[in-house]
Amino acid sequence: MSKLMHLDLSHNYIRDIADIADIPSRVVATMDFSYNQIDHIPPEIGKFYFELYYLYLNDNKLANIPTxxxxxxxxxxxDLQRNPFPADEATAIKTKFQSTIPNCLLTV
Known part of the structure; x- marks a missing residue:
């Protein structure tokens, strides 16, 4: 499993991804957690998966994302579509992505 490049856990009724740091490979290119029940993203995602290219978190229960x-x-x-972000949070997410990762295609 140390060569894991694409992780697809979509459509699995997952509520918690707190143990994401336990994935042995740090060069995962794609993570797909879409269509689950996730309401929290652990901040470790930014520290451990620095080579991540594609992140799908659409259709979950997220109200915010970690900095x-x-x-x-x-x-x-x-992809963060169809999550219950408050309007001001969605705007803040878009603004922050545009200023920090301008070449990233973001959908909220």
Missing amino acids: DIFLLKYLKRV
């Missing part, structure tokens, strides 16, 4: 996610400078695509 460490903006450390992921290689991100090309982040």
